[in-house]
Amino acid sequence: MLKTFKVGGVHPPENKISAGKKIEVLPIPKTVFIPVAQHIGAPSTAVVKRGDMVKTGQIIAKSTGFVSTNIHSSVSGKVKKVDVSADSSGYMKQGIFIDVDGDEWMEEINRSDDLVKDINIDSKEIIQRIHDAGIVGLGGATFPTHIKLVPPKGMKAEVLLINGVECEPYLTSDHRLMLEKVDEILVGTQLLMKAMNVDKSVIGIENNKPDAIKLLSEKCKAYNGISVVALKVQYPQGGEKQLINAVTGKEVPSGGLPIAVGAVVSNVGTAFAVYEAIQKNKPLFERVVTVTGKEISNPSNFLARIGTATSELIEAAGGLPENTGKIISGGPMMGRAIASLDVPVTKGTSGILIMKSEESKRKEYMDCIRCSRCVSVCPMGLEPYLLMLTGEKQIFDRAESERIMDCIECGSCSYTCPSNRPLLDYIRYGKGKVGAIIRSRKK
Amino acid sequence: MSITIIYTIATLGIIGILAAIILYFVAQKFKVVEDPRIDEVEEALPAANCGGCGYAGCRAFAEACVKADSLADLNCPVGGNDMMGDVAKILGLEAVKKDPRVAYIRCNGTCDHRPKTSQFDGATTCAIASSVYSGESDCEYGCLGYGDCYDVCDFDAIDLREGMGVPLILDDKCVACGACVDACPKNLIELRKKFPKNRKIVVSCMNEAKGGVARKACKVACIGCSKCEKECKFDAITIDNNLAFIDSDKCKLCRKCVPVCPTGAIIEENFPPRRIKPTEKEECSTAK
Numbered sequence: 001m002l003k004t005f006k007v008g009g010v011h012p013p014e015n016k017i018s019a020g021k022k023i024e025v026l027p028i029p030k031t032v033f034i035p036v037a038q039h040i041g042a043p044s045t046a047v048v049k050r051g052d053m054v055k056t057g058q059i060i061a062k063s064t065g066f067v068s069t070n071i072h073s074s075v076s077g078k079v080k081k082v083d084v085s086a087d088s089s090g091y092m093k094q095g096i097f098i099d100v101d102g103d104e105w106m107e108e109i110n111r112s113d114d115l116v117k118d119i120n121i122d123s124k125e126i127i128q129r130i131h132d133a134g135i136v137g138l139g140g141a142t143f144p145t146h147i148k149l150v151p152p153k154g155m156k157a158e159v160l161l162i163n164g165v166e167c168e169p170y171l172t173s174d175h176r177l178m179l180e181k182v183d184e185i186l187v188g189t190q191l192l193m194k195a196m197n198v199d200k201s202v203i204g205i206e207n208n209k210p211d212a213i214k215l216l217s218e219k220c221k222a223y224n225g226i227s228v229v230a231l232k233v234q235y236p237q238g239g240e241k242q243l244i245n246a247v248t249g250k251e252v253p254s255g256g257l258p259i260a261v262g263a264v265v266s267n268v269g270t271a272f273a274v275y276e277a278i279q280k281n282k283p284l285f286e287r288v289v290t291v292t293g294k295e296i297s298n299p300s301n302f303l304a305r306i307g308t309a310t311s312e313l314i315e316a317a318g319g320l321p322e323n324t325g326k327i328i329s330g331g332p333m334m335g336r337a338i339a340s341l342d343v344p345v346t347k348g349t350s351g352i353l354i355m356k357s358e359e360s361k362r363k364e365y366m367d368c369i370r371c372s373r374c375v376s377v378c379p380m381g382l383e384p385y386l387l388m389l390t391g392e393k394q395i396f397d398r399a400e401s402e403r404i405m406d407c408i409e410c411g412s413c414s415y416t417c418p419s420n421r422p423l424l425d426y427i428r429y430g431k432g433k434v435g436a437i438i439r440s441r442k443k
Numbered sequence: 444m445s446i447t448i449i450y451t452i453a454t455l456g457i458i459g460i461l462a463a464i465i466l467y468f469v470a471q472k473f474k475v476v477e478d479p480r481i482d483e484v485e486e487a488l489p490a491a492n493c494g495g496c497g498y499a500g501c502r503a504f505a506e507a508c509v510k511a512d513s514l515a516d517l518n519c520p521v522g523g524n525d526m527m528g529d530v531a532k533i534l535g536l537e538a539v540k541k542d543p544r545v546a547y548i549r550c551n552g553t554c555d556h557r558p559k560t561s562q563f564d565g566a567t568t569c570a571i572a573s574s575v576y577s578g579e580s581d582c583e584y585g586c587l588g589y590g591d592c593y594d595v596c597d598f599d600a601i602d603l604r605e606g607m608g609v610p611l612i613l614d615d616k617c618v619a620c621g622a623c624v625d626a627c628p629k630n631l632i633e634l635r636k637k638f639p640k641n642r643k644i645v646v647s648c649m650n651e652a653k654g655g656v657a658r659k660a661c662k663v664a665c666i667g668c669s670k671c672e673k674e675c676k677f678d679a680i681t682i683d684n685n686l687a688f689i690d691s692d693k694c695k696l697c698r699k700c701v702p703v704c705p706t707g708a709i710i711e712e713n714f715p716p717r718r719i720k721p722t723e724k725e726e727c728s729t730a731k
Contacts, residue, residue: 084652086581086583089575089577090576090577090578090581091576091577091583336575336576337576339560339561339576339577340561422565422566422571425565425566425571425575426566428574428575429568429570429571429574
């Protein structure tokens, strides 16, 4: 019996079309737009101005406040302007436009492909370097990594979980990374272990990636304290709390952080970024992005610079098919449709999914038939139909007592509803309102 | 048999009398003295319980009126000046006249003016749509058209105008309760001074983007050129964040700002036709 999380879950068609495609380096675009808010928390402040020359890897926006991080230039060239442009939600967000001129990297970056195994810095320095390199959780939540590594007072991390689950259908960027950069990921894991001062790490991988499980299980023998566990394919296993439950059997208390059960979760992409930042002095300015879809002619995994426009990625994967219905940034379950092709790749972009118009359209929604399927699939043990109702009727005190804030927005309820009810839409709305109420109460 | 009936009646009668005496003393002890004027004032109020006055309902407003020393800060927009005069009479206070107000949706981005660039198929409420993304057009400030304002209006004063993209507030029905102002997630609705014959001059746009961006997204967007600001002799127009705003309390309805607007973002409603044909304005509105 393979391990998995205990409550709820669904199994959508996997459609990992691009799993066999090697990571290709995407040509550097002519211009990039780098938003200053690419992470959860306070947006960074731009430290360059119009006309400045920047090099690849140079800091262009500095962290402001505790929950924030640095942003580095992904290209070399001239800053065109610091202005607003539409982000994936269509709202105007501030960012830095850079006209590309050649590809001159900062001198301190080690551009060789040699594996650097020896770790000779201490825990504090690792955390500082992670902060300086602008590393955030690359699984999609983009929470600054350096904060996660320092547990709150009175708590102690016991185990580091590396998330190689990639439970979202279609996406294959983590899978390819595990196959192609296995040693780097393992060294990165060791760096994270040292930073947190734990001696045990488990890499969780879903069973639909047998090649990655095999490769990592063999390689990890050479590294102390790292083991690999195969997990049953079940969405949303890549969720932090679900992964902890699947691997350790422990349940994170409602409203609590994973550290409450002694666990810290990091994505394989993050482990790789940590390796590059510390062993190669390379800040986070490029990431692997899957460009996929049933109709697209060449689904691929690209190593793309942050700030590259979505249109460039789609062009490289064979152009936009005619009957495109939606272009989704992220996976089909949790990703969001984008309103314009100028939207740039950010630190949190794990994939670009192009959906046919037939499969992307939502069906008309009907009344709730009380089948309670949403309740049985909810991985957090909530009652989505009730939470939707509280959102619809604006009964936010009830929503709070029904623990709406525990919702991880995985979308299993909307996916499974036979009446096509927009459960998550209302829950997300209610969550926003309840969150604001809780914040105003604290003030 | 008859004795049983007599005993029963007697027992129940005694219990009843005892209970009445106890209840009498309890009622005396816990007596709540309520100003009888509260009932009178409540009677005069429209009983719409809309919350337009800022209180939880008509009763709460009546209590506030009775407690208050002056009616200057209290106003029931539904009843208007006549009704507030009645309330003042009941309370023996001086009536304070207030300008009647009317709600206005400051967006003219109907489908002809504002091309759609994307399509939304999530839950059709403005609150949810605006939390997910900026809207179906390139204008992130404009009306979403799903009618959250229509849903909250208790007075049937909003015409959804399905297919037009922007609802319309019916001036004669609107009581300026402000429910739609709070419901609009884009903050488009403003309570403006109500002029005779429902005349109005208003900048029907909330787009704070730079001129070029705003104009690209919508044909009738305010581009913040400040021509109207210069034209206005009453200091009623201010420009903030690339957006003009006409203060209805200062506006004298001279209509001079309307022809100078290069995009037609300033709207005049319910005026008689101009005597001299405003050729300038026509040229401007057709120029690209």
